[in-house]
Amino acid sequence: MVKREFKTESxxxxxxxxxxxxxxxxxxxxxxxxxxxDALDKLYLKEIAEGKQNISREDLKIDxxxxxxxxxxxxxxxxxxxTEEDLIDNLGTIAKSGTxxxxxxxxxxxxxxxxxxxxxxxxxxxxSKITVKSKxxxxxxxxxxxxxxxxxYTITHCEMASNGTEVTLYLRPDSExxxxxxxxxxxxxxxxxxxxxDYIRYPIRMExxxxxxxxxxxxxxxxxxxxxxxxxxxxxxxxxxEDLKEEDYNRFYMDKFNDYREPLHVINTxxxxxxTYNALLYIPAxxxxxxxxxxxEKGLQLYCNGxxxxxxxxxxxxxxxxxxxxxxxxxxxxLNLSREMLQHDRQLKLIAKNIEKKLRTELAKILQDDREKxxxxxxxxxxxxxxxxxxxxxxxxxxxxxxILFHSLKESKLITFIEYVKQMPEGQKHIYYACGETLAKIxxxxxxxxxxxxxxxxxxxxxxxxxxxIKVLHVYDGKEFKSVTDSDLGLESxxxxxxxxxxxxxxxxxxxxxxxxxxxxxxxxxxxSRLKKHPVCLVNDGELSLEMEKVLxxxxxxxxxxxxxxxxxxxxxxxxxxxxTQTIAEHPxxxxxxxxxxxxxxxxxxxxxxxxxxxxxxxxxxxxxxxx
Numbered sequence: 001m002v003k004r005e006f007k008t009e010s011x012x013x014x015x016x017x018x019x020x021x022x023x024x025x026x027x028x029x030x031x032x033x034x035x036x037x038d039a040l041d042k043l044y045l046k047e048i049a050e051g052k053q054n055i056s057r058e059d060l061k062i063d064x065x066x067x068x069x070x071x072x073x074x075x076x077x078x079x080x081x082x083t084e085e086d087l088i089d090n091l092g093t094i095a096k097s098g099t100x101x102x103x104x105x106x107x108x109x110x111x112x113x114x115x116x117x118x119x120x121x122x123x124x125x126x127x128s129k130i131t132v133k134s135k136x137x138x139x140x141x142x143x144x145x146x147x148x149x150x151x152x153y154t155i156t157h158c159e160m161a162s163n164g165t166e167v168t169l170y171l172r173p174d175s176e177x178x179x180x181x182x183x184x185x186x187x188x189x190x191x192x193x194x195x196x197x198d199y200i201r202y203p204i205r206m207e208x209x210x211x212x213x214x215x216x217x218x219x220x221x222x223x224x225x226x227x228x229x230x231x232x233x234x235x236x237x238x239x240x241x242e243d244l245k246e247e248d249y250n251r252f253y254m255d256k257f258n259d260y261r262e263p264l265h266v267i268n269t270x271x272x273x274x275x276t277y278n279a280l281l282y283i284p285a286x287x288x289x290x291x292x293x294x295x296x297e298k299g300l301q302l303y304c305n306g307x308x309x310x311x312x313x314x315x316x317x318x319x320x321x322x323x324x325x326x327x328x329x330x331x332x333x334x335l336n337l338s339r340e341m342l343q344h345d346r347q348l349k350l351i352a353k354n355i356e357k358k359l360r361t362e363l364a365k366i367l368q369d370d371r372e373k374x375x376x377x378x379x380x381x382x383x384x385x386x387x388x389x390x391x392x393x394x395x396x397x398x399x400x401x402x403x404i405l406f407h408s409l410k411e412s413k414l415i416t417f418i419e420y421v422k423q424m425p426e427g428q429k430h431i432y433y434a435c436g437e438t439l440a441k442i443x444x445x446x447x448x449x450x451x452x453x454x455x456x457x458x459x460x461x462x463x464x465x466x467x468x469x470i471k472v473l474h475v476y477d478g479k480e481f482k483s484v485t486d487s488d489l490g491l492e493s494x495x496x497x498x499x500x501x502x503x504x505x506x507x508x509x510x511x512x513x514x515x516x517x518x519x520x521x522x523x524x525x526x527x528x529s530r531l532k533k534h535p536v537c538l539v540n541d542g543e544l545s546l547e548m549e550k551v552l553x554x555x556x557x558x559x560x561x562x563x564x565x566x567x568x569x570x571x572x573x574x575x576x577x578x579x580x581t582q583t584i585a586e587h588p589x590x591x592x593x594x595x596x597x598x599x600x601x602x603x604x605x606x607x608x609x610x611x612x613x614x615x616x617x618x619x620x621x622x623x624x625x626x627x628x
Contacts, residue, residue: 004088005152025126025178029189030196031119032075032167034307036062037200039079039165043137046080057202064206064230066184071171073183077202078164081136087145087155091120091132120167124149126180129170137163190230199235199306199329206230235306237280237329241268253282256301257325261285264377267326267362271354275347277330279355286380287323298322300355303329316352320388320396321359323381328355363403367416375414378405386469394472401473406466407439409448410457417476425455429490430482433459435467435547437607446534446605447484450491453532458484464551471543484530485606487541487567492529500529503572510584510591517592518568518599521611525595528569535576538602541565546606568599593619 040060047055065074082090123130128148135142142160147153160166171180182188186208193204208228214220236244236252250262267281281300290296298319299312306329317324332347367374382405389400405414411423420431432451436442442460451458461467470481482489492500504511504527514525523541531537540546542565549564570577583590600616603609610616 003152003154025122026183026192027196028122028126028169029075029183029192030307031122033062033193033197033200033204035120035167036075036077036079036165037202039077039081040202041079043080043163046137060202062200062202062204064189064204066186066189066207068181068184071181071184072168073171073189074166074168076164076166078162079137081139081163081165082134082143083136083139084141084143084155086136087132087134087143091145091147091153123167123169126171126183127169128172131168131170132165133158133160133168134165135160135163139163193230196308198231198308199233199238199303200231201233201306203229203233204231235278235303235327235329237268237270237278237327238306244268249280249282252280253325256327257282257284257288259284259288259325263325264373264380265362265366267358269358271351275330275332275350277328277332277351279326279328279351279358281324281326281355281359283324283377284380285376288325291323296322300324301327302333303327304333305329305331309333315348316355318352318356318388318396319391320384320400321356323384324359360399360403367403375405378414383463383465386463386465390465390469390472397469397473401476404469406433406459406461408457409434409439409443409452409460410455415459420457420459421477421479423457424479428454428456429479431459431476431479432456432482432484432489433461433467433470434484435461435545438462441607445484446531446537447539448530449532449534450530451484451489454491461547467545467547468551471548483540483545483547485539485546487539489530496529500527500572503527507572507581510580513584513588513591514568514595514598517595521599522566522568525568525570527572531569531571531574534605535571535574536598536602536605537569538599538606538608539567539569541567546608550608568595568602570598593622597623 040062044055044057044060060078063074063076065076066072067074130147132145133142134145142158144156144158145153146156169183171183172178174181186206189206193206197204205227207225210224210226212221212224214222236248246266249266249268253259253263253266254261262285263282264285265283267279267283269281270278279300288296297312297314298317299310299314299322300316301308302310302313302316313328316328328351330347330351363374363377366377385400385403389397389404401417405416407413408415408420417431424431432448434442434445434448436445439460439462442448442458442462448458461470467483474481507527511525511527515522518525522538528537530539538546544562544564546564546566549562553561570580580591580594583594597616597619600610603611
């Protein structure tokens, strides 16, 4: 037995392989099972290439054996095996991949998994020693490779009954930080196989212990051992669509993503061309647990040839589709050395773009064909789409605008922008909207009097992001969005404007005195053409609306308060205005108090906070006393 050194520049490279490349120790099992799968592929494809029919895929398998007394875990296969020279080349030279060479030789004929030649060494993360027994197919001799890590390896002759490879891991002792013996437990190995290697095309078998009642005594149990296949082998997304039923998709989703509810919608797509991939995408019936918390991780499960590489690949989904669950499987992904992370390359960006487009198209189809289903989706995830329209300076607004719904005040139901525009009466120039805490409060807003009187609809916006999203969109189908609190609603005819100006000139002194009393609070006090039933309201002059002011000032990071340019509007046809005109003539000293009362009243109507509640209360009391 001769001690051999690894063919590398230094022991430091081995140290990096073991301690630095992989972030999760558990991936060692994925790597060893993938290597075993590659060995089975090599044997099967070599037989085909040589025109032999001695082996079928059904004859090939991967077995796991646990010996708790010896603290060993063995992964074996009956694949192509390795000669002594192969062991030296593939295991004695770090980062040399026999699979990669094989892949090049059979380009286009195989999708074997390995490509870097470092996966085997991940097993040293949990092992103090590794032995590899291997017998090449068609050979009589077997060899045993053994290493304890950085010090090198030995190769000796050994006995094996048939071709294949057995990798035996001698687990490290448990410590305070690591319990390596967990990798000898049935439940741990089962979970890891399901997580990473469920869709390896060959059966992964393991001896399972089950306790069953004894035949003659139901209260006593006996342990029965059986060999059980632990993996599904064929992923659902690679099956023929005509062979799958709705319950198959639903069962897979509920098991895979731990959701007790069936999904709202499923998308099964396969793309071939410049990049080839399968995607199975689910829209949940309700937001996933913790969806609106900072700890929620969006992303799709990433597979490369059926082997799970990433649990949540966030790069494959935009934030506004972060609720989507599912998988993407492709042989075209460029992985990093450890196969734990995805390189940010052209293939990834192209797949992400295709998925985003597919989701938009599918949602638009649901909106058109199944309105009830779409509105159920909207209840759970509409807010996310509105944030998506506003995010990134409105970069995605045109992609999402036709998927957005708002409540129609006139129709009393959810409608799209295009539905609003289609039912606009002749002569209506703008799309009108109103913001408020509830639909009931929006319906009662005095600012909407004139709009409703003309038979125009109003879109109700109850979420904080709504108006910001609308401001980013600005126009739809050539129609500008207008808030009911905008100072210019574009409703008055020239005759109406002239009439308002005439009344303003007549009551110039009154309006000036009220403006003086509210100096610093409002930009102006004006007579209103929008008010029909109500005496007073606040509107905004400028882009910053009253609702946006409330939202921005409520943010935790708002160090400096912002303020919309407020205008107090008074209904010249209301009996209150007649009282004001009489007061300015008979008791001008009371105008300041009345102006402040009306301003506070308008603040309350707008859902805003009164600046001085005590003064407001005292003014009302004084007014009530004076009426005796």
